[in-house]
Amino acid sequence: MITRLKGCPVNRALPVVRLRVPTDEDAIAWHRVFAHPDVMEFHGGRAAELSVYEELTARQRRHDAERGFCLWTLLDEQDRVLGFTGAQPWERPWGPTGEIEIGWRLGREHWGQGYVTAAARLTLERVRAAGVPDVVAMVDAGNARSIAVTRRLGMRFAEEFTGPDAGRTAHCYRLGL
Numbered sequence: 001m002i003t004r005l006k007g008c009p010v011n012r013a014l015p016v017v018r019l020r021v022p023t024d025e026d027a028i029a030w031h032r033v034f035a036h037p038d039v040m041e042f043h044g045g046r047a048a049e050l051s052v053y054e055e056l057t058a059r060q061r062r063h064d065a066e067r068g069f070c071l072w073t074l075l076d077e078q079d080r081v082l083g084f085t086g087a088q089p090w091e092r093p094w095g096p097t098g099e100i101e102i103g104w105r106l107g108r109e110h111w112g113q114g115y116v117t118a119a120a121r122l123t124l125e126r127v128r129a130a131g132v133p134d135v136v137a138m139v140d141a142g143n144a145r146s147i148a149v150t151r152r153l154g155m156r157f158a159e160e161f162t163g164p165d166a167g168r169t170a171h172c173y174r175l176g177l
Contacts, residue, residue, distance in 0.1 A: 014118040019072035019085065019126070021064045022057035026073045029081035030057070033107035042140040043105070044165075063088055068130035071103065074119045082110045085119035087127045087135060095161045096136045096172055100127065103137065104149070111145070117152050124153065128177040135177065141169040 022030075027050065034040060035047040056071070063070035071086035083106035090101040102123050104116045127135060137155055139146045155173035163170050 014114045014121075016077050017082075017115055017118045017122065018075040018077075018079070019119060019122055020075065021070060022060045022073045022084070024054075024057065026081060027053040027057045029073070030084065033081060033083055034105060036108040038108050039105065042143045042146075060086070060088070069100075069123075069127050069132070072119075072123070074104075074106070074115065076110075076115070081107075082115055083107050085116065085123050087123055087132070090136065090138065094163060095138055095170065099136045100132050100134075101138055102127070102135045104146070116149050120149060120153055124175070124177065133177055135175055137173045137175075138170050139173065141171050147171065147173075 030053045031048070031050045034043075034053075037046070040046055040048075060070035060072075064072075069087045071084045071088060074082045074085050076082055083104065085102070085104040087100050087102045090096050090099050102120060104120055104123075106116050124135070136158070137146075137150050137153075138161075139150060141160070150173040153175060155175040158172045158174040161170045161172060162168070
């Protein structure tokens with residue numbers, strides 16, 4: 001399938017990606033891949049401790065076992081860890097609480113190559129197969145790259161929330177599956 005991406009050549013195909021349930025070793029890879037300040041700009045502004053990723057990967061394994069979906073480790077054709085993409089319930093007390101949110105995070109050196117769009121499309125296929133009727137994506141209002149991904153996925157702006165983190169504005173995008 002040939003997909004046109006803004007800023008990419010007209011006939012550029014999306015890259016081949018693979019998703020897997022995160023392993024213990026992926027916590028170390030995520031910690032390394034997400035250490036760049038640009039990656040963390042909309043996620044607290046600084047790199048998280050390794051223990052955060054150890055807990056996160058363990059929780060994602062539980063989500064996959066219980067629900068059939070999670071935040072999967074995103075791999076390229078050479079099986080390099082590029083980041084993650086997937087879905088999980090939005091469990092914060094603000095925003096679309098209880099709804100299934102899709103999300104992604106990618107290492108800085110892999111931006112602009114179509115990896116997130118390719119992986120997010122796989123995520124949508126998997127959550128649809130798991131019986132999820134619709135999804136949301138919560139995106140910081142200033143995160144133009146992620147907003148562009150929501151548009152490429154066919155998601156539509158639904159509402160705006162003010163998060164508790166320094167009053168930042170988040171946009172909620174929706175898509176029926």
